[in-house]
Amino acid sequence: MAIENIALKVNGKAHTVKVEPDTPLLYILRNDLEQNGPKYGCGLGQCGACTVIMNGQSARSCVVTASMAKGAEITTLDGLGTREKPHPVQKAFIEEQAAQCGYCLNGMVMETTAFLSRNPNPTEADIRNALARNLCRCGAHVEIVKAVKRAATARG
């Protein structure tokens, strides 16, 4: 497959990468753009560890191709907030200690961020449904639900 120039914006910064158009976005983000947030969990869109926000919606970067990401505005966990200025969802996850090994954390935080922008006042059932396709093997679910509630309250 011929290499193409793919232009995309990541965390507010414009980039052009030279890749084959079917390259999964995940590898562009991690390798070309050195993002640590989105993670390889399955490569099949099943677990959510690779979640980013693309054009305002959550997207599983392992099944988004470079050509699908052309011209997209992408936010990764790396760009969501900083220690000095954390995003309310990041702050809530730390306050609730909502992680054990932390590998699924990226997906949980990004999916939550996208979800709360759609549904700022969720019930607990709404939260569970929204995150039902994000897998956590360590079993941090109880703390994660608390964190999402906390973030929802903080956002006001």
Add this chain to the structure above:
Amino acid sequence: MHGSNMIARRQVLKGAGVLMLSFAAPAFGQEAKKGTWPSGFANSEVDSYLTIGADNHITAFTGRVEIGTGVQTAMTQIMAEELDVDFEQITMVMGDTDRALRQGRTSASDSIQVWSHFQRRAAAEARRFMVNRAAEKFGVPASELKVEKGIVFSKSNPSKKASYAELIGSGKFELPVPKEIPMKKPSEFRLIGKPVPRVDIPPKVFAEPVFVHDIRRPNMVHARVIRPPVPGIERQMMSTLVSVDESSVKDIPGLIKVFVKGDFVAVVTEREENAICAARTLKVVWKEWSDLPDHTQIESVIRQHPGKARTVRNDGDIAAGMAKAKTKEEATYLWPYHLHGSIGPSCAVAEIVDGNLTIWSATRDPGALRTEAANLTGIPLEQVRILWREGSGAYGRNCTDDATLDAALLTQDIGRPVRVQIMREEEHGWEPKGAAHLIDISGGIDDKGKIVAYDVTTKFMGGAEGTSLAPYLIRQKKLEFAARRMGDRNGSPLYVGLENIRVNCVDVDPAIRTSLLRGVASLSNSFAHECFVDELAVAAGVDPAEFRLRHLDDPRAVALVKAMLEKANWDYRPARKQQTGNILKGRGISYARYTHGDYPGHGAAYTAWVAEVEVEASTGAVRVTRVVVAQDCGLMVNPTGCEHQIHGNVIQAVSRTLREEVTFDKSGVTSSDWANYPIATFLDVPKIDLVLIDRPEEPPLGVGESAIVPSAGAIANAIYDATGLRLRRVPFTPSRVKLALAEQGPRNG
């Protein structure tokens, strides 16, 4: 800054003072029994050391590693407590084989139970050393001195003070850690027993590069290994390669090499996506093997698998006991193979610079793996360094060590840093599984409800672990298993007041690649005992909770169970209630105490469960609606950490008990992703109520896996209470439950 080993290393200044603390560390595999000192000081390796910078910041080096349970934070609390410094004044660096020592493997939930003991003494000794130096310096008795925030000062004249940094300068001291040393009493605790937030969470929330998966080296290349087509069947993977057609990948961009050595086949490329593509495209011909017995008939597979029996317990006379039993029961319990199921498949990066091999690895045994890497590559041990970085939760052992040696092998050949990422299907297939287990129990009660016979045969399909794959695949080593007799863990019922008890343990050489998985044989043995005892309770006409209390004499166990029953508002009744309708509700109880070491082992944390379930008769679906877990783990170093670990154990338990079973075809494991091996999601999480027994004056007992041990028994017993069904084969999937309900026939109203 905490949580990042890289940052910690920058803080270790040249010219910092160093305290090297030596104590008789138990040799790997040898457990430290409570109250006894391990005999035979096997070596004089330093066990822990502290460097103290001019800014009075302490860096502590330990061979233990963080596997996602909060051990790093808890151990920092312990050291800061005894050193009389603030939590923030210590950075703990884990698992660097250059700087830290072999403290054995991080496992068995014994980091706190066994190692914290030593860390506390080491820290107390370090403090004592500093205070004595200050006493000399000030010309006052040590009893006159106090320490706060790492500053020693005179109680009567606080302006007479010196920091640890000032007291030690850049001196280097070796201190033997004594067997006995005064330590802080619970009433004095500032940090131990407090819910200190975990140091490793913020870096992960802010996407700092703390995972091994985040390692990026200049000039790094990407590799994928193509394994023989017998996933999870180590015994059949050698001498299977027939041919590799390199021309099949000639058009892959950035292809560097197709590496073939023995049965080890890998592709190496500049870009990661090309490595994945090359691995899928490369034409490899292997000898076929398709002789695996049919694991859908797992009971007969296990029975027919050769094993060696040993009797670990034989009290009284089983035959005589059975003869006088009024009611006899007999049951066979089956536990399937389970995945560890790390969300992040394993990864490692290796590079060689000037003949020195460095591997970034998430291994839980950096010391042992370093030796393996040296043997594999022929590079002298002193030129091999493992830099530990966090991996995805492993709950035992996954493919991390495999990836580590894969990377070492390849970097030696390629001459550039190599990153090996195991793919999802490969991790599912090749990760050493949690072992299957077959337990037969027969027993009886007399007319007074006394248990007069209890006969157990327990056959655990694991316990012996091979090492990492690479040395076998390159045909450097012959496959050998260090046999470990794991099947006897909790093989004996924990109850007292039983007559005539026999426990036979059958040890096997495993057919399927296995390793320890959270709960190990304790989990599956306890499942069997707790189900069987429940049956005996029903036969005796006694409420199952009451029955258990009659057979427990350990005061901590009794207190635990009673506290739990109160919290659960346990409905005492000697028989289940008959129910009609589509949703059947039930409650079940289970008690267990996790044990370490060879039979009879020594006890760790005490745990009990009450599970409440709803069974939907039309579909067979079981929902665990509520779990009450009581736990007594002695001193809780970090109560929030304990709570979260118990939550995690509960959720994993619900997942494993209701959903999980590794599947096979004739060539090996067929479980390959989350669609064909589903695990619990947010929709499956029960309400979890905890009863944490606080015993700060007792030694800490660790909490990483004890809460999972009673899980399956409680759920099975709750399903019985709801439906009248005795389910003895995990997982309790809807189709199995539905079939069992159909076989049961029409329910009496």
